[in-house]
Amino acid sequence: MRTEFAASLERAAAGEELTREDIINLLAAAPGAEEEALYRLADSVRARVAGDEVHLRGVIEFSNYCRRHCYYCGLRADNAKLQRYRLMPEEIIAAARRGAELGYGTIVLQSGEDPWYTGPMLAEIIREIKKLGVAVTLCVGERTRDEYAMWREAGADRYLLKHETANADLYARLHPGMSWQERLRCLQWLRELGYQVGSGNIIGLPGQTLADLADDLILLRQLDVEMAGLGPFIPHPATPLGGEPAGSLDLTYRVVATARLVIPYAHLPATTAVGTLAPNGRQLALQRGANVIMPNLTPTRYRADYQIYPNKICVNEGPEDCRHCLEGMVRALGRRLGRGPGHTLKPLPVQ
Ligand code: SAM
Ligand code: SF4
Ligand code: FES
Structure with missing residues (x-):
């Protein structure tokens, strides 16, 4: 083991605040003994702060319309080949009801940035879903502060904005x-409005360095996030980055593991993207720091x-299939399904 890696790992084991240099050393762990x-x-x-429970957050992808042009994403407005769809409010609520019946403690409403769903429309949907007794996470991109406030008022618990x-x-x-400052301003608003905040980054973007990834983890620590989505870049042929290589799975595991040391109390999903790049990707992520899955x-x-991105898993399955698949996966790892909403892991402040 290289001495700089060993020293940084020791500082992490002692619970010391890791420097940028430490984080880079950990992200650079060599295959074998270091990894x-x-x-x-x-x-x-993970076992100490989150226990053995794996929380399932049921995701409803309710619209693939998007007004944005993110270079990596197949939903970008410029992708004319995509068949676009929108779920009607009753369909979204019915899908959420199915999720509650399957025992999911959290329903995640995700979409492209689609202003067709007005602030009041989404607020009404949130109110209906909250009647099911579940936590609600929104993941619908950048909107106005007033809309974020209206949805929080309607009962939304969390917001995911990577x-x-x-x-x-x-x-x-x-x-x-788009602007990076705007993105951070939205995250600041969400915090002020009392959401449990999730953010995160893509791993393996063209031109991205280990130092950039260390900065991602430092930013997540500064934002004091309750959850962090850390997934590999997967090229989509109908985007400007279609010819670029996918992010490395091993690097993704190292980022997830290091994140558990830098932001120990954050919920970390074993992402659908790792499951797409490797059949056992989510299992490995769960054994390397992750504690959540998003069926x-x-x-x-x-x-x-x-x-x-292409070849996404579970596209031919139904909600029940994913539920059973994941129960088997979690059990095979000697873990158990989380109960209840699975809110923040952060310790309560001392009175
Ligand atoms: N439109 C909302 C937004 O961007 O915040 C939410 C939905 S968007 C599809 C959810 C996430 O997908 C983004 O935050 C981005 O990190 C991820 N994503 C999009 N294209 C990707 C790709 N090709 N590879 C990996 N992740 C991707
Ligand atoms: Fe739209 Fe989100 Fe995809 Fe960007 S990442 S194009 S905002 S769906
Ligand atoms: Fe969907 Fe395994 S999680 S089939």
């Missing part, structure tokens, strides 16, 4: 017409069209 030591430590911290990359230049190159609750006929 194994990193994963062991991340798994033990910062995508902490490198502002790289952000600018990949998001024409698909979208009605099967729409799933294939929510094509952020």
